[in-house]
Amino acid sequence: MHSYTEENYLKAVFNLSAIKGEANVNELSRLLEIKMPTVNSMMKRLAEKGLIVYESYKPVRLTAKGEKAAALIIRKHRLTEMFLVEKMDFGWDEVHDIAEQIEHVQSPDFFAKMDELLGFPKLDPHGSPIPDKNGKMEWTEYHKLNECKPGDTVVFKAVIHSSDDFLKFLNARQLRLGTVIKVKSVESFDGTMTVEYSKRAPEMLSQLVCDRILVAPKKK
Amino acid sequence: MHSYTEENYLKAVFNLSAIKGEANVNELSRLLEIKMPTVNSMMKRLAEKGLIVYESYKPVRLTAKGEKAAALIIRKHRLTEMFLVEKMDFGWDEVHDIAEQIEHVQSPDFFAKMDELLGFPKLDPHGSPIPDKNGKMEWTEYHKLNECKPGDTVVFKAVIHSSDDFLKFLNARQLRLGTVIKVKSVESFDGTMTVEYSKRAPEMLSQLVCDRILVAPKKK
DNA sequence: ATAATAAGTTAGATTGCTCTAACAAAAATA
DNA sequence: TATTTTTGTTAGAGCAATCTAACTTATTAT
Ligand SMILES: [Mn+2]
Ligand SMILES: [Mn+2]
Ligand SMILES: [Mn+2]
Ligand SMILES: [Mn+2]
Numbered sequence: 001m002h003s004y005t006e007e008n009y010l011k012a013v014f015n016l017s018a019i020k021g022e023a024n025v026n027e028l029s030r031l032l033e034i035k036m037p038t039v040n041s042m043m044k045r046l047a048e049k050g051l052i053v054y055e056s057y058k059p060v061r062l063t064a065k066g067e068k069a070a071a072l073i074i075r076k077h078r079l080t081e082m083f084l085v086e087k088m089d090f091g092w093d094e095v096h097d098i099a100e101q102i103e104h105v106q107s108p109d110f111f112a113k114m115d116e117l118l119g120f121p122k123l124d125p126h127g128s129p130i131p132d133k134n135g136k137m138e139w140t141e142y143h144k145l146n147e148c149k150p151g152d153t154v155v156f157k158a159v160i161h162s163s164d165d166f167l168k169f170l171n172a173r174q175l176r177l178g179t180v181i182k183v184k185s186v187e188s189f190d191g192t193m194t195v196e197y198s199k200r201a202p203e204m205l206s207q208l209v210c211d212r213i214l215v216a217p218k219k220k
Numbered sequence: 221m222h223s224y225t226e227e228n229y230l231k232a233v234f235n236l237s238a239i240k241g242e243a244n245v246n247e248l249s250r251l252l253e254i255k256m257p258t259v260n261s262m263m264k265r266l267a268e269k270g271l272i273v274y275e276s277y278k279p280v281r282l283t284a285k286g287e288k289a290a291a292l293i294i295r296k297h298r299l300t301e302m303f304l305v306e307k308m309d310f311g312w313d314e315v316h317d318i319a320e321q322i323e324h325v326q327s328p329d330f331f332a333k334m335d336e337l338l339g340f341p342k343l344d345p346h347g348s349p350i351p352d353k354n355g356k357m358e359w360t361e362y363h364k365l366n367e368c369k370p371g372d373t374v375v376f377k378a379v380i381h382s383s384d385d386f387l388k389f390l391n392a393r394q395l396r397l398g399t400v401i402k403v404k405s406v407e408s409f410d411g412t413m414t415v416e417y418s419k420r421a422p423e424m425l426s427q428l429v430c431d432r433i434l435v436a437p438k439k440k
Numbered sequence: 441a442t443a444a445t446a447a448g449t450t451a452g453a454t455t456g457c458t459c460t461a462a463c464a465a466a467a468a469t470a
Numbered sequence: 471t472a473t474t475t476t477t478g479t480t481a482g483a484g485c486a487a488t489c490t491a492a493c494t495t496a497t498t499a500t
Contacts (some may be wrong), residue, residue, distance in 0.1 A: 034459095109314065115310065224474090244448090257488090277448060277494095277496070
């Protein structure tokens with residue numbers, strides 16, 4: 001199969017492609033903390049293997065084969081995170097680094113068992129969808145807290161770019177998935193929001209924070 | 221720390237040393253399925269790092285440092301096997317290959333949590349002792365079923381060289397750890413034993429099998 | 441004791457993954 | 471449009487881990 005290293009590149013291409021449908025060498029280099037020439041030559045290797053489409057000076061795209069391979073690694077990552085949170089009592093801010101390693105374990109049985117013990121979950125602990133066994137995932141379109149207007153009442157559904165630090169920040173403010181958030185006001189100068197949730201005093205959240213919180217309208 | 225590869229060599233040296241206190245290149249080569257020159261150069265690398273004592277044409281020995289490092293990897297391996305059996309419903313014949321991979325995960329928290337969830341077990345699913353956090357393990361001296369005489373009644377305590385095939389063989393005969401075995405007779409020609417256990421008809425076990433079954437006298 | 445076999449070593453090559461230095465193309469800016 | 475900056479590529483090197491072929495030392499058998 002594919003090496004540990006190749007799997008990490010593949011996943012990086014997948015993640016960067018999520019928005020634009022393609023990924024460039026420079027961003028991959030930054031994300032993976034690997035120098036551009038190294039990334040460049042790996043792109044040629046992945047293209048050789050039919051996992052991506054590579055043309056000089058152009059962004060790369062995943063082939064169908066590459067997309068499936070990447071999704072299946074992400075499936076293992078997210079199942080692992082869910083297992084760590086649900087079955088091993090880890091916090092959602094403690095699981096990413098462990099999952100980053102366990103996602104490379106080669107054992108269909110191991111992940112099938114996790115899936116079963118978890119009751120075939122559709123979402124990971126950060127609200128991201130878990131791809132199915134064929135690498136397909138259904139993505140519910142949430143919107144950013146940023147885009148909400150004063151008076152809106154929404155439910156916290158997912159985080160994006162969930163770094164451990166950001167998750168600890170949310171923990172410290174009792175902000176979790178499922179929390180109902182009422183937008184009180186938005187400062188037009190810097191986008192800072194004043195919000196209310198869980199019967200606490202109003203809280204102020206910077207634009208940077210609101211940009212990473214995905215929400216859905218609260219169903220009455 | 222040490223690479224995935226180095227860890228596997230270290231563990232191999234540890235396992236081969238278990239009996240004689242030293243390991244030679246040839247046996248390592250067969251065990252790891254890696255050619256002798258490769259093993260030879262790795263031995264020099266491990267010696268360089270102070271993990272083993274290497275002198276030309278002599279068997280290698282682990283240093284105190286190497287012994288501790290190896291024991292800690294084996295700790296992770298055996299905790300993992302125990303976790304897979306106790307918390308994930310795997311059979312004792314299904315866990316080794318998965319543990320072989322997970323033992324390389326770098327995350328003290330992950331294994332500490334396993335340990336805790338398991339209630340700090342002393343033995344793995346095959347009856348082998350789990351080294352403690354300092355790499356120390358207490359080894360109860362069992363004896364082989366082979367060495368028993370007709371009339372002996374013993375308890376099945378552990379397996380040695382537990383390959384999946386051997387474990388499946390034991391499964392098929394309902395032989396598990398804790399099973400009380402009565403030795404009826406021993407064929408002096410080939411060492412085959414006739415034994416009785418679990419209210420079943422007498423069963424015949426070849427010398428090869430009896431050589432891999434560790435037992436203790438049944439406490440009356 | 442000598443010859444044959446087994447075990448261990450050296451030399452040299454290969455592959456995967458990484459780097460730096462230098463150069464080329466594309467995009468942004470003046 | 472011309473210049474500068476950013477992005478991407480090529481060339482060349484190094485290390486880890488593996489191999490094969492050839493050679494040496496140690497052990498076993500005759
Ligand atoms: Mn993650
Ligand atoms: Mn990873
Ligand atoms: Mn094992
Ligand atoms: Mn291993």
